Amino acid sequence: MLREFRLPDVGEGLTEAEIVRWHVTPGDSVKINQTIVEIETAKAVVELPCPYEGTVSALMADEGQTVDVGTPIISVRTGDGEGPADAGREALADDLVPGVGDGAEPKKEKRQPVLVGYGVKTSATRRRPRKPASPAPVSAPPVSVTPAPVTPAPAARAAATPPAASSAPAVPGNGHAASAGVRVLAKPPVRKLARDLGVDLTALTGTGPQGSITRADVEAAVAAPAPAASGTSATSGTAREEYIPVRGVRKATAQAMVASAFSAPHVTEWLQVDVTGTMEAVRRLRTLPEFAEVKVSPLLLVAKALITAVKRHPMANASWTGEEIVVKHYVNLGIAAATDRGLIVPNVKDADAMSLPDLARALGELTERARAGRCQPAELSGGTITITNVGVFGVDAGTPILNPGEVAILAVGQIRDMPWVVDGQLAVRKVTTLALSFDHRVVDGELGSHVLRDVGAMLEDPLRMLAWS
Template sequence: MLREFRLPDVGEGLTEAEIVRWHVTPGDSVKINQTIVEIETAKAVVELPCPYEGTVSALMADEGQTVDVGSPIISVRTGDGEGPADAGREALAGDLVPDVADGAEPKKEKRRPVLVGYGVKTSATRRRPRKPTSSAPVPATPTPATPSAATPSASPSVPANGHAASARVRVLAKPPVRKLARDLGVDLTALTGSGPQGSITRADVEAAMAAPVPATSVTTGGAREEYFPVRGVRKATAQAMVASAFSAPHVTEWLQVDVTETMEAVRRLRTLPEFAEVKVSPLLLVAKALITAVKRHPMANASWTGEEIVVKHYVNLGIAAATDRGLIVPNVKDADAMSLPGLARALGELTERARAGKCQPAELTGGTITITNVGVFGVDAGTPILNPGEVAILAVGQIRDMPWVVDGQLAVRKVTTLALSFDHRVVDGELGSYVLRDVGAMLEDPLRMLAWS
C-alpha cells in the first residue's frame, strides 16, 4: 500500500511551514516515529516523526519550499496487510490522506486520531479526491527552451499518483543539490544541467561558483542586489511588530543607571556553589529586578483585550533572542516562582534552545512581559516595540565605564541605559515611571531585591 503523509498543524494554528531539511531519501527504510524531516513554522524549527513503517516512495516537497498545512509531503510504501500493526500506524498517523493501492481509486476518507504531539485545526477544509477525466485530451506541453527546466509532468515534485504539486515549471535537481545552491547563492534556473534528463548536479553548482565574473559585470563581488524571501519566523515577526506598533499607543521612558554594585554582585554570585553549573550574567539580575518591580506594580504585567484589562498574577518572562532565522521571544514560565539559581538555569537553557532553533511552540506563547538586551550589540538603548499581547517591554543597553557623581565626587562607574516601552491604554506615565524607577533602584543596590521581593 502507498500511504501519503500530509503536513500537520503542529498545535500552533499555523497555515504553512517551510521544509528545512529531509532526513530521508526515496528508497530509504523508515520506522514509526523516526524523524523524517525538519520544518520551520512561523515560530520554531520542528522535527516531524514518520507515522508509518516501510520504504520511502517519494519526497513531495523540496528543501526550502513553503508548504500549506494539509498538503502531502512524503509517500511511504508499507505492507499489504491491514492487521494490528497497520491499525497502530493509523492511530499515529492522524489526519492523513486515505491509503491508496497502486493504480486504485482512493477509498472514502474517515477521521482518525492525530499524530502524537500535534493538533489539528478544527476548521481545516478538506479537498475531495480528484477523479481522472476522459472528456478531452490534455494539450501537449511545449518543449522547454533549455534542458535545465522541465514541465510539471517531469518534475521530481510530482507525487506518485500523478497529480502535480504545482503548475509552475521547475528546475530538475535533487533536494541536496537545491540546498547547496541556496547556501551558495547560485540561481539554478541559470544553469544547464549535466545530469540525467538535464537535471542539475552538485558538480554543476560547484562549477558555477568557480566560474569567473563576466567582464560586463558592474561589480567585482557578484550581483549588486540580493533578494531574500520573507517567510517563516521573519515573516511572522514582521506581521506581529506591525500589528503591535499600529494598534497599541507606545510610550518609551529612559533611565541611566549606575550598575557598579550589580556587576560586583554578579562577580560574587559566580563564586557560589549554587551557581557553579549555570551562567550568571547581568541579565539575570535585570530579570529579577523586573520581576520584582511588576509584582509591586501588577498593572504593568497585563494585557488589553479591548473590553477589559487582564492582570496576570504570574510572570512568564519573555527574552528577545536574535537567531539566524529572525527574532523570536521565548518565555520562562512562572519565572516569579523561581529561585535565583533556578531562574539563571532557565534563562540559560531557554536562550540556548532559541539560538539553536529548538524552542517548543509552548515556549513561544503566553508571555506576560519581555526583556530585550540590545547591549550585547554594543548600543546604549533603543525604543523597543511591545511583544503582542503584552503591555510593557524593557530594553537594556550596554554596560560601560562613564564619569558619575558619587557622594559629590566625580568617579568612573559602570553605567547602563534602561528603556521601558509601555501601552498607554493600560500603563500611564506615572505607573511606567514607577516600574522603571524601581528596576533602576534595584540595579543600583541589589539588596533592594531582597527587601522588596
C-alpha cells in the same frame, strides 16, 4: 503498502510550514518516531517524527519549499500487508489532518491528539482553489518530481528565460519553468540551490549518475557568462539584486511588530543606572555552589528586578483586550533573541515562582534553544512582559516595540565605565541605560516611572530585591 505522511499542524491553527532539512533520502529505512525532517513554522523550527516503519519511497517536497498543512511530504513503503498495528498507525497518521480518512464523510471540527501537534479545524485551512499542473509523461524516476504545487521563490525571477517555443506550465517542485514533457533529475538540495541562485535546471546538462544535475553543474552555470541577447550586451552571471523570501519566523515577527506599533500607543522612558553593585553581586553569585552549573550574568539580576517591580505594580504585567484590562498575577518572562531566522521572544513560564538558581538555569536553557532554533511553539506564546538585551550588540539603549499582548518591555543597554558622582566625589562606575516602553492605554506615565525607577534602584543595590520580594 505505500503510505503518505501529510504535513501536520504542529501549533495552534498554523496553515503552512517550510521544509528546512530532510534527515532521510529515498531508499533509507525508517522507524516509528525517527526524526525525518525539520520544518519551520511561523513560530519555531520543529523536528517531525515518522509515523511509519519501512523504506522511504520518495520525498514529495524540496528543502526550502513552503507547503500547506495536509500536503503529502514523504511516502514510505511499509510492506505488502496491513496488520492491526499498521492499520492503527495509518489511522493515527490520517488524524494529523482533519478530513483525511477511510470514510467519505469529513471528520469533526474538534481537535484530536495525534503523533505530532494537533490537527487544525477544517475551516482553518480553507484556501482559494489552485489550478492543477498539467501532468507530465512518466519518463524518469519518480523522485525527480514532487506532486505538491509550489510557488517559485522570488530568487527564481532572475532565472534565464526558457526557449520561446515552450509555453507549458512549470513542473511542480522544480522551482523554474520547464518545457512540455521535460523532467529534471536533481536532488532536493540541488533544486534549492538552483532556486536561490536563479538557475533554470532545464537549461543544464547533468554530469551526475543517470544524467542527474549536481551542485557543481549549478555552480558552473552561475560562473559562466550569460548569453548576449539580440541588440544587448552580455552581462555577468552574478545578480546585482538578491530576493529573500519573507516567511516563517521572520514573516510572523514582522506582522506582529507592525500590528503592535500601530495599535498600542507606545511611550518610552529612559534611566541611567550605576550598576557597580550588580556587577559585584554577579561575581559573588558565581562563587556559590548553587550556581556552579549555571550561567550567571547581569541579565539574571535584571530579570529578577523586573519580576519584583511588576509584582509591586501589577498593572504593568497586564494585557489590553479593548473591552477590559487583564491583570496577570503570574509572570511569564519573555527574552527577545536574535536568530538567523529572525527575532523571536520565547518566555520562561511562571518565572516569579522560581528561585534565583532555577531562574538562572531556565534563562540559560531558553537562550540556548532560541539560538539553536529549537524553541517549541508553547514557549513562544503566553508571555506577560519582556526584556530585550540590546547591550550585547554594544548599544547603549533603544525604543523597543511591545510584544503583542503585553503592555511593557524593558531594554537593557551595554554596561560600560563612565564618570559618576558618588557621595559628592567623581568616580569611575559601571553604568547602563534602561529604556521602558509601555502601552499608554494601560500604563500611564506615573506607573511607568515607578516601575522603571524600582528596577533601577534594585540594580543599584541588589539587596533591595530581598526587601521588596
